[in-house]
Amino acid sequence: MLNDEERRAIEAAVREAETRTSGEIYCVVAAESSDYREIPLAWGAAVALLGPAILLLAGVEVSVPDALEGGWSAAQVGDMAATAARGALVGAVILQGLLFIAVGFLTAWAPVKRLVTPRPLKRARVRQRARELFLTRNLSATRARTGVLIYVSMDERMAELVADEGVADRVEAKAWDGPMAALVAGIKRARPGEGFTEAIRLCADILAEHVPADAADNPNELPDSVVELPRV
Template identity: 60%
Template sequence: MKLSPSDLAAIEGAIRQAESRTTGELYCVVTEESSDYGETPLAWAAGVALLGPALLLLGGVHVSAPDLLGGWTAAQVSQAAERAARDALIGAILLQAGLFVVTLVVAAMPSVRRALTPRAFKRERVRRRAREQFAAKSLHLTRERTGVLIFVSFAEHMAELIADEGIAAQVDPKVWDQAMAALIEGLRRGQPAAAVAAAIGLCADVLAEHFPADPDGNPNELPNAVVVLPRA
């Protein structure tokens, strides 16, 4: 999912229009993906590989020693049992290694990796990167602590909204749910620019109610341009 130059311009215009109604400062950051989720292929490969011995048992592979009544000596029985156990162990190791490599290759494919990554884990990574951007872009340094970050991660179809303490002290976090729901729904429909612009408008409605524009001066403290981050 990509934003074209016209998409970026439309979002910037939505921010400019929104900020004309409020002393709040809206800042938008988008990224293709918030993490490489490198742990996911490794975890799945290790888990599947551990199933190797169980697959052997389910496949009917078993180790048995020869019947003592068949004329075998104790030494022969011991050697045969040792050889059978060694062959079974080598087979299990080879099977586990094969399962590990195959699963690792398949799970490393971007679409598969995202599908196999638990949603809660993706949510945590998106939230973490949003917090990093809030601090890195100095949204906490506005005059009245009224910075609002809208962070969008396209691959996960997730978004985060972080309001600075000046806003958080007066606005219930649940107030932003409608804007975030509209944003996520738009991402799922493959309309990122329209979704972000709609969310900005809904956020502006909240901000205008609690933090209306100052007629004596409404400085623009943060850039309106959308920040596009590379894949993490």
């Protein structure tokens, strides 16, 4: 996801930023935030429900002989109607099964799955994953609660920032829009390293204003190197 030059540039940007602030910046880049395994099932089921409608649109009809023509008895017509109805039902069920399998396999293919996954769901999973990482990586364990997670999910092309209470209580949420926009722009240009370094610089400007560094006491409490996570 990142080359050595980009890793070094991000680490240097974090190190420089933290000379200006007591905030602790922690960078994570993930291949994806979720496997979205429910997407093929959801699309397969949704399209399969259209099976009967497809049959109707295709002009498929269920018909039985007229009891007044051909000397059919009412019992015979009733039997043929029941047989025709069962056949139509079996045909519809088979079509639904085939649609479910075909669409399920198609949407299980990663490029298609990314395309058909609703954007709000992607946003929710990225936000959830970022918050999970904030907790599991112990970013809330800094002395002044000034940990800041900058998280990027490559497949979704989305970024999230999570700030601990020592920062969040002093900085309005919308203040992070600029850094996040710079980060996402870098991802979309296939230059994640540049996006990260610009986002870190902008974050440092914000942090230096609200939680400036104490020249006499400013320990480095979190690693400066970027963390890369493989597919889940």
